[in-house]
Amino acid sequence: MKEFVVIHDFLVSEAVVGDWDGEEELVAEKLNEFYHTMYDLAEEDISPDELANLLELIWHHWIGEPALPELETDDIYEWCQNVLDNRSQYLEDLN
Numbered sequence: 529m530k531e532f533v534v535i536h537d538f539l540v541s542e543a544v545v546g547d548w549d550g551e552e553e554l555v556a557e558k559l560n561e562f563y564h565t566m567y568d569l570a571e572e573d574i575s576p577d578e579l580a581n582l583l584e585l586i587w588h589h590w591i592g593e594p595a596l597p598e599l600e601t602d603d604i605y606e607w608c609q610n611v612l613d614n615r616s617q618y619l620e621d622l623n
Contacts, residue, residue, distance in 0.1 A: 530572055
């Protein structure tokens, strides 16, 4: 079911991430890495609405986080896996 979610609808460019003191391109890359990682880790039969909500959560959680530019791939993977493992809590907090 996840194939019904178009990942490109969520990807961002440096033009939309706001002012990051010259690190806008890096921030956009990190956010896009989050989106791809979440999408890749999600099970094939996840509901499209649930996956879209989890992808939206990335922006809401990370866009103002000062540590975003310094995150490593392992950090992004672990966060995405944690969200998927505890999705009901995260989705409840989003609403």
